Amino acid sequence: MRRSVVVQFGALFIASLLAVAPVVAQVPAAVGQVDDIKAMLLGTSIWRADWKGPSGSGVTEIMFEARGDKVTGKLRNITLSQGCERDVTITTGVVKFDGCNVKDVTLRFDPSDREYLFKGKSAADYEWTLKRK
DSSP states (O other): OHHHHHHHHHHHHHHHHHHHHHHHHTHHHHHTOHHHHHHHHHTSSOEEEEEEETTEEEEEEEEEEEETTEEEEEEEETTTTEEEEEEEEEETTEEEEOOSSOOOEEEEEOTTOSSOOEEEEOTTSOEEEEEEO
């Protein structure tokens, strides 16, 4: 009798490990490593940035592109009908760039929010949220 309980417990333990393995494999992306964030940004064709601040609110579409070792963002400010291209800096859990009209946009990776993966502010107190379009 005891042996069957041990065998059943062992089988249950192994099955639970197999069920957890895919989740463990996803942990590096959830941590926000530089290569994971870079792949995420480049793997989505267009991102939607919603911003609001002292002078109003609006929407900007961003396409991130690899240029050698660098990443560039092509911004199209839909609200103000303007566009620009900016260099992007990616560090662990953080994406930084200048907007077309605001400087120092700093977005933090938030793996717990499936809609808005990146959130932050600019130097001029504009709040930004970024999601896949």
